[in-house]
Amino acid sequence: MTTVAAPADDPFAKDVLPAPKNAQLLLLRSLLHGHSRRIWIAAVLLLVQQAAVQAGPLLVAYAIDHAIPQVRHGRHGALIAVALGYLGCGLAAGVLQRSFIRVAARVSQDVLVDLRGRIFRHAQSLSLDFHERYTSGRLIARATSDVETIRELLADGLEELVGVVLSAVYISALLFFLDWRLALATLLSYLPLYAAIRVFQRRSMVAYRRRSTAIAAVIVKFTETMNGIRPVKAFRREEPNETAFAELNHRHERANGDAILEMARYVVGSRLIANVTIAGIVLWGAYRVTDGAMALGVLAAFVLYLRRLYDPIDRLGMFLNSYQSAAASLEKIAGLLAQRPTVPEPDEPRPLPERSTRTPGRDVVFDGARFAYRTGGEVLPRFDLRLPAGQTVAVVGATGAGKSTLAKLLARFYDPTDGRVLLDGVELRDLSRADLRRGVVMVTQEAFLFSGTVAENIAIGRPDATREQIESAARAIGAHEFIAALPDGYDTDVRKRGGRISAGQRQLVAFARALLADPAVLILDEATSSLDVPGERAVQHAMHTVLRGRTAMIIAHRLSTVEIADRVLVMRDGRIVEDGAPGDLVAGDGHFAGLHRAWQDSLV
Structure with a gap:
């Protein structure tokens, strides 16, 4: 029989275990399976909530161009109706968002409970050779810090993403409704914004993968040291351990700093694009107002929508921040769950014969x-x-x-x-x-x-x-x-x-x-x-x-x-x-x- 040599690139030496193609997507789909009804309810609530939120600037435009001029002639009904409508939209948006958060929180908590349970059950089911090669500290990192990263995404990031996307769709449609010329000029800014997002996504994925690996190494070192505290004390290993831990800690600090720096680059670039676009739109719109080609209320509503369109850019960056970190964690969890026992349960088990009455032993x-x-x-x-x-x-x-x-x-x-x-x-x-x-x-x-x-x-x-x-x-x-x-x-x-x-x-x-x-x-x-x-x-x-x-x-x-x-x-x-x-x-x-x-x- 030929001997089995140690592979040159042992996957167990890495923090990310090999997994089939699309393993992360399949894992996410399986986690969400059974929650489709709640997800649809949450989607409808968010759609209506965004509609209530985005009605505000239209009401402002109507007030400036129609309701306020009527006040000069003693007619206050239109302005009162606008004020009540604005108040009603605000209240509806708040109630709908509260309902959305409750439904989404229930889904996210169920998903996290399911995920932790899967990790624990699967880790127990894996054979001894896996546990002898993949440290307990890494398993702890999968079930704690990686699941916590996914929790942060589910708790805040998805709402931010869906809110930003729906907001962009609603606002883009409303901008064309208000003035198609200014809307086309606004769309031109989407190209550099998209490029900035893609660059950030690509660079931050690398940064967050390094950060996730670094924190796992910190957890592994901490766990091994505390589990072996007796030999640490016996051989006076405190200072060498502290030196090794400090190096791992600094490595995590550097990885975390790189991720923050990528976020800073994205925010600065996206804000620059947004501010230049808004300044250009305001100048062009003001020229058209003075020329009589555009109503003042329409310009005011257009600028308000622009602020609403670009303000979430930072939040979108925060979502991408959470998403990249969660994607790196999900990749590691999917790799763990993709491992199969080398000592599997038989498909059709055979029963043992009855034990002898002479002796409780067996051959x-x-x-x-x-x-x-x-x-x-x-x-x-x-x-x-x-x-x-x-x-x-x-x-x-x-x-x-x-x-x-x-x-x-x-x-x-x-x-x-x-x-x-x-x-x-x-x-x-x-x-x-x-x-x-x-x-x-x-x-x-x-x-x-x-x-x-x-x-x-x-x-x-x-x-x-x-x-x-x-x-x-x-x-x-x-x-x-x-x-x-x-x-x-x-x-x-x-x-x-x-x-x-x-x-x-x-x-x-x-x-x-x-x-x-x-x-x-x-x-x-x-x-x-x-x-x-x-x-x-x-x-x-x-x-x-x-x-x-x-x-x-x-x-x-x-x-x-x-x-x-x-x-x-x-x-x-x-x-x-x-x-x-x-x-x-x-x-x-x-x-x-x-x-x-x-x-x-x-x-x-």
């Missing part, structure tokens, strides 16, 4: 299994192994021998590159996720506990367990005494990563969790390597209880853990070089015998 077979990581060489060449139901097998060997890879294949964190792994004759690829997790459970060295009570952490493998069942599992493991001594017993909050209790106690909770889950196959991945001698003895006692009758694979560095195994496998370079009962291998002169002698000498 495990590695049939010609090969494995190579995407970014590295082959870890397991052709590998064949059978673990009979109920047998406890210890796997030992030097670092990099392939022990943990073997455990990950059995837990189906990865699929073999070639060959099969079978559980009671059923290939793991054909098992549903639920059957697999009921059949195979791994207890790791870390014994990760979530924030929450001790009881909740024990019940993770069996959420419907009663308190009596939870306590029974803890008693069987030997964890009940220390749990009962905690301030709130089983209801004690273990806090972040279980930091309220010791490493040995966390491991006992993890074993109680495994016992309660009642798996057929249990994998212990260096479960005692970080414990002191008393803690190791307590855990070894728990292991006897948990492993009874089950098929078990123990990945071990400490040979004291191996003593409880029925069989020992010694691995080297992905192959089994020794296989036998612990006593038989100790009595021989092989690799395991040498390890055992060295271990006994260390005890002396």
Whole structure:
């Protein structure tokens, strides 16, 4: 089999993951699906609201040219009607805008809830190799800062955009209604404005993509440092970390400054075009008024419309500002959601046969299994192994021998590159996720506990367990005494990563969790390597209880853990070089015998 070399341009090293063409548009469309009724209501409300807003200058023109001259002859009705009409348009515009904001806010909040949920669900569904290559800090950035950027666009930017576009359409039509000559002159200014917008859009997209990447790097560094605060303190890494963080922080500052500078260039250029256009229109219009070719009220209304047309230019720039930033964020989220699990759920799962009444374990077979990581060489060449139901097998060997890879294949964190792994004759690829997790459970060295009570952490493998069942599992493991001594017993909050209790106690909770889950196959991945001698003895006692009758694979560095195994496998370079009962291998002169002698000498 050929080895898989690390790609020269690893997409996981970048902040933007590859995605299919139009992935952003498809994601946005799917998010808005189901909201079409509200979107249409919001559109109608905004159309009517803009009509009410744009009626104002027409009323002003009528007042100047018709209503005010009638006042000189004692007729006030037309002016009163204009004033009431202006007031009515203002009130209608306010009520309609309030209604639009409520409908649009409901849509935007539903979209954001949906998006956050998708990110969380999809991140959980992705396989372990993705999470080992794409940092948790980047995932946090996708679900926080990137979603927040999209929220800002939905909350303010879309209203600005639609308002500006509708305003431009309404005003352009009204300008031609008032005076087609001046309207044509106004249209000429659209060309340089369009050019300015296009230049800003192109340049700002690059700037905002850099800014989004820079803030993600800041979040990654901050998250990694806080998660690793113990080694930071132990190795006095505060100053180097501060230096590295300051560099990332300054990089974000520069990227943010570049984005602001692009915005400033756009605003200055667009205002210059607008002011020159208005000045030219006013001069030409004044000349036509004095020449009698145009009414004063019409010119006043025309200038008011011009101000309304050009004033939103800055707001349009702000929208483009939000849009570019949101587009960069949406691109990254779409790239994340486009990733597919490398360990997929089967289309037609096969059920496991009924468990034997003689033993709760199941047969495990590695049939010609090969494995190579995407970014590295082959870890397991052709590998064949059978673990009979109920047998406890210890796997030992030097670092990099392939022990943990073997455990990950059995837990189906990865699929073999070639060959099969079978559980009671059923290939793991054909098992549903639920059957697999009921059949195979791994207890790791870390014994990760979530924030929450001790009881909740024990019940993770069996959420419907009663308190009596939870306590029974803890008693069987030997964890009940220390749990009962905690301030709130089983209801004690273990806090972040279980930091309220010791490493040995966390491991006992993890074993109680495994016992309660009642798996057929249990994998212990260096479960005692970080414990002191008393803690190791307590855990070894728990292991006897948990492993009874089950098929078990123990990945071990400490040979004291191996003593409880029925069989020992010694691995080297992905192959089994020794296989036998612990006593038989100790009595021989092989690799395991040498390890055992060295271990006994260390005890002396």
